Amino acid sequence: MPYYLRAGTVPPKRHTVHHLIDGGLAYEEVIGEEGFAGAASLLYHRGVPSAMIDARPWDLGDLKTQPNSPLRPLHLRLGDLFPGDAYAALDAVRGRRLVLGNADVRICYVVAGLPSPLYSNATGDECVYVQAGRARLESVFGALDVHPGDYVIIPRATIHRWLPTGPEEGPAEPLRLYCVEASSHITHPRRHLSRSGQFLEGSPITERDLRPVRGPLLAEPAVADEPADVYVKQRTAHGVVGTRVTHAHHPFDVEGWDGYLYPYAFNIADYQPVTGRIHQPPPAHQVLEGHNFVMCNFVPRPLDYHPDAIPLPYYHSNVDSDEVIFYSGGDYTARRGTGIGVESLTLHPSGHSHGPQVAAYQQANGTTETDELAVMIDTFNPLEIGEGGMAADDGRYAWSWSGTGPDGPLPPLDD
Numbered sequence: 001m002p003y004y005l006r007a008g009t010v011p012p013k014r015h016t017v018h019h020l021i022d023g024g025l026a027y028e029e030v031i032g033e034e035g036f037a038g039a040a041s042l043l044y045h046r047g048v049p050s051a052m053i054d055a056r057p058w059d060l061g062d063l064k065t066q067p068n069s070p071l072r073p074l075h076l077r078l079g080d081l082f083p084g085d086a087y088a089a090l091d092a093v094r095g096r097r098l099v100l101g102n103a104d105v106r107i108c109y110v111v112a113g114l115p116s117p118l119y120s121n122a123t124g125d126e127c128v129y130v131q132a133g134r135a136r137l138e139s140v141f142g143a144l145d146v147h148p149g150d151y152v153i154i155p156r157a158t159i160h161r162w163l164p165t166g167p168e169e170g171p172a173e174p175l176r177l178y179c180v181e182a183s184s185h186i187t188h189p190r191r192h193l194s195r196s197g198q199f200l201e202g203s204p205i206t207e208r209d210l211r212p213v214r215g216p217l218l219a220e221p222a223v224a225d226e227p228a229d230v231y232v233k234q235r236t237a238h239g240v241v242g243t244r245v246t247h248a249h250h251p252f253d254v255e256g257w258d259g260y261l262y263p264y265a266f267n268i269a270d271y272q273p274v275t276g277r278i279h280q281p282p283p284a285h286q287v288l289e290g291h292n293f294v295m296c297n298f299v300p301r302p303l304d305y306h307p308d309a310i311p312l313p314y315y316h317s318n319v320d321s322d323e324v325i326f327y328s329g330g331d332y333t334a335r336r337g338t339g340i341g342v343e344s345l346t347l348h349p350s351g352h353s354h355g356p357q358v359a360a361y362q363q364a365n366g367t368t369e370t371d372e373l374a375v376m377i378d379t380f381n382p383l384e385i386g387e388g389g390m391a392a393d394d395g396r397y398a399w400s401w402s403g404t405g406p407d408g409p410l411p412p413l414d415d
């Protein structure tokens with residue numbers, strides 16, 4: 001999406017003869033969105049990209065969801081889904097646990113220590129937020145090193161894999177990924193872009209913040225001509241299903257490509273926040289959007305500077321959306337007393353009002369800055385709860401504003 005790129009060698013004219021480094025004829029492939037009417041890239045392969053020799057089912061595990069009924073705000077402790085060294089046996093693709101989802105988006109979490117297999121999500125674009133750890137993302141377009149705070153945007157059906165790389169020094173660190181799997185494309189907000197697609201003055205992110213893959217990337221000679229499995233997710237009328245496709249040769253065989261479609265990353269630390277004299281609503285903090293959902297982020301910033309400002313969110317009821325916040329870092333003053341911390345996820349569904357904890361609201365005036373770091377998704381259709389969400393539910397968040405639940409006063413927490 002972001003802008004035109006070229007890697008390796010491509011012919012001067014599309015759809016014309018192009019010779020590979022060894023003199024052979026390149027196999028041209030167009031990967032395009034919206035039929036032939038959207039963003040696209042043209043790739044020049046050493047082998048035929050559609051050459052497959054097998055296709056078998058890939059069991060995606062439990063992707064069932066259940067309604068949030070009886071209707072409650074939820075606090076999900078995502079870190080608890082991966083205790084101890086569980087990550088050592090998991091990769092960033094097959095280890096994902098479904099937390100929340102609907103027909104438009106699936107929100108998953110994974111803590112991984114193993115290289116993933118080759119993977120292609122044909123259901124839609126992915127936005128993977130790197131909570132912790134480092135990795136090298138390898139794809140048919142090229143490779144990209146990612147680190148904490150990165151949003152990694154991977155276009156639909158891009159064959160890629162995640163290789164945890166750990167820190168440059170010190171002990172290995174698992175890769176902790178907050179995965180947003182859309183059923184659509186994920187783009188920057190239209191209002192941040194000019195008619196020709198350039199980021200406008202005032203946009204919180206601009207082209208200089210984007211880090212595209214560096215290509216081309218070719219498989220090691222020892223495996224280049226060997227069959228290679230690619231794990232594919234696809235849409236069906238019965239939900240998302242998986243297929244393990246065996247390609248006749250390794251798909252990393254692209255000597256050159258050009259176009260507007262490729263994986264890229266940008267870091268949340270490069271997001272320039274909007275501040276105001278009084279509280280700015282979440283749309284001021286939008287960063288991305290997909291069909292029927294938007295993504296915003298809350299980053300360290302000076303707070304509202306009107307002398308009587310209450311520099312916290314007012315109580316609000318988003319009657320047309322479910323609101324999901326992933327807490328990535330910083331101190332969550334507004335939620336003190338709830339147990340919310342790093343790797344918490346809250347769901348504030350349509351149908352309930354929500355806002356700060358009472359003591360925080362009463363004491364907020366005069367606060368001048370925040371170090372909070374959080375990623376928010378607002379969905380315009382109700383979210384249901386996946387198996388990971390059920391397992392991570394703290395069971396008490398809904399009663400945290402009153403301090404009293406069905407069983408009486410809530411026992412205190414240690415935060």
Ligand SMILES: [Fe+2]
Binds near residue numbers: 313316323348354
């Ligand atoms: Fe909210």
